[in-house]
Amino acid sequence: MKTPRExxxxxxxxxxxxxxxIRHRQVAALRRDAASRRTKAASGLxxxxxxxxxxxxxxxxxWVGLGVAWLLVLALRLPLYLAxxxxxxxxxVAPPVRALSPVWRAELAARQRLRADLxxxxxxxxxxxxxxxxxxxxxxDRSELRVTPRAFLA
Numbered sequence: 001m002k003t004p005r006e007x008x009x010x011x012x013x014x015x016x017x018x019x020x021x022i023r024h025r026q027v028a029a030l031r032r033d034a035a036s037r038r039t040k041a042a043s044g045l046x047x048x049x050x051x052x053x054x055x056x057x058x059x060x061x062x063w064v065g066l067g068v069a070w071l072l073v074l075a076l077r078l079p080l081y082l083a084x085x086x087x088x089x090x091x092x093v094a095p096p097v098r099a100l101s102p103v104w105r106a107e108l109a110a111r112q113r114l115r116a117d118l119x120x121x122x123x124x125x126x127x128x129x130x131x132x133x134x135x136x137x138x139x140x141d142r143s144e145l146r147v148t149p150r151a152f153l154a
Contacts, residue, residue: 002010056063100108115121
């Protein structure tokens with residue numbers, strides 16, 4: 001009579017070729033999946049490269065032109081940054097200031113009064129002038145102005 005060990009080994013020997021076939025099929029399937037994943041990743045990267053190349057190739061001369069233009073700008077501006085600043089530069093002389101005409105003075109005073117009135121500020125004390133102040137020259141509030149509608153004038 002056979003021992004239990006011998007019986008188990010006999011069954012195992014009989015199943016061994018079928019188990020090897022299953023193992024070989026599974027390993028081959030895993031290798032195919034890994035290869036297809038690598039191919040898909042490579043093809044995805046290749047697709048991005050070709051798409052980028054297709055989009056950039058028609059405008060390549062434009063990119064080259066822009067690059068040349070920037071290099072030209074940098075070449076022309078670089079000496080300005082590298083040149084030392086002059087130690088004794090001649091000061092620029094401002095043109096002489098002309099006195100304001102009376103028309104401009106009146107317009108400026110009217111604008112200052114309007115600004116002060118709109119902002120709610122009191123007009124600053126002006127410097128004493130050569131002519132005496134009259135009632136017509138004093139600054140007025142907008143509420144003191146009389147506005148007559150044109151419809152009533154006709």
